Amino acid sequence: MPEADVGMLAGIELDGLDTIELGCGTGYVSAWLARRGARPVGIDNSEVQLATARELQRQHGIEFPLIHGNAEATGLPDASFDLAISEYGASIWCDPYEWIPEAARLLRPGGRLVFLVNSVLAMLCMPADESEQVGERLLRPLFGIHRFEWPDEESVEFHLSHGDQLRLLRREGLEVEDLIEVRPPEDASTHYPWIGLEWSRRWPCEEIWKARKRP
Numbered sequence: 068m069p070e071a072d073v074g075m076l077a078g079i080e081l082d083g084l085d086t087i088e089l090g091c092g093t094g095y096v097s098a099w100l101a102r103r104g105a106r107p108v109g110i111d112n113s114e115v116q117l118a119t120a121r122e123l124q125r126q127h128g129i130e131f132p133l134i135h136g137n138a139e140a141t142g143l144p145d146a147s148f149d150l151a152i153s154e155y156g157a158s159i160w161c162d163p164y165e166w167i168p169e170a171a172r173l174l175r176p177g178g179r180l181v182f183l184v185n186s187v188l189a190m191l192c193m194p195a196d197e198s199e200q201v202g203e204r205l206l207r208p209l210f211g212i213h214r215f216e217w218p219d220e221e222s223v224e225f226h227l228s229h230g231d232q233l234r235l236l237r238r239e240g241l242e243v244e245d246l247i248e249v250r251p252p253e254d255a256s257t258h259y260p261w262i263g264l265e266w267s268r269r270w271p272c273e274e275i276w277k278a279r280k281r282p
Contacts, residue, residue: 068251075181075247075275081105084149087173089138089166090156094120098129100152108148110134110141111156139165146175158182159224162214163235171239176282180241186248186271189262190215190226201262201272232276241278249273 070076082104088097091109093116100107108131111117117133124130136142138157151170158166170180185193191209192201197217213231215224227235229246236243248271251257255264262272 068249068255072252073247073249073275075183075277079150079179079181081150085147086150086152087141087143087148088156089141089151089153089170090158090160091120091133092116092156093123094131094133095123096152096154097131098123098127100150101129101131105150107131108134108143110136110138112137139169141169141173143173145172148173149175149178151178151180153182155183158184159226162225163227163232167235167241168239171241171280174280176280178280179244180236180278180280181275183273183275184226185224186274187212187226187228188270189272193261197261200260201266203266236276236278240281242281243276243278245275245277247275247277249275 081100084105086097086100086105086107088094088107088109091097091111092113094109097107097109109120111133112135114135117135120133134141139161151174167180174180187209189201190212191205191207192203194201194206195218209228212226212228215226217224233243250271251264251267253268257264266272
């Protein structure tokens, strides 16, 4: 879906902002921010991903700092950024009780945190076998969700219930401005096989949190 329809950054004037992408991977989000006038920094714990990001910078003539580091403990100074963003980076691969306090520390008063994650409902209905599609049956309890381990891929994700997420953000001095439950258009397509279009038209498979740091 195009950003014009999603509104992930709606109402945010990016020109001149200092931004940090937490778990930047190949840096495509930061490159987009740079083209909109921001001054981005990207951090990721994978040197392989960062090597790809540097090659893409050379190919497209965009340059911004890329840091090999941990989004849960960046080592960067307090109040250094106006916007912290994560699109399936730190937002799912890092422990929210670690990376969200770190993001809040990095933000200036009035700065914004924006992140994209799998929806809570999708995670409750997600089979342990990722070769199977998400269905209409709840497969795990809502209370206490936090760490998800996927045996097939030997990978770990982190997701919180809406209540726990709200309490965590508020505890770190962040006021939620919006929660966007993404609904794809009727003619949408995807490269990801585990959630079908009919399911994601009825229930959100992705959600975007937008919060602002209190002055």
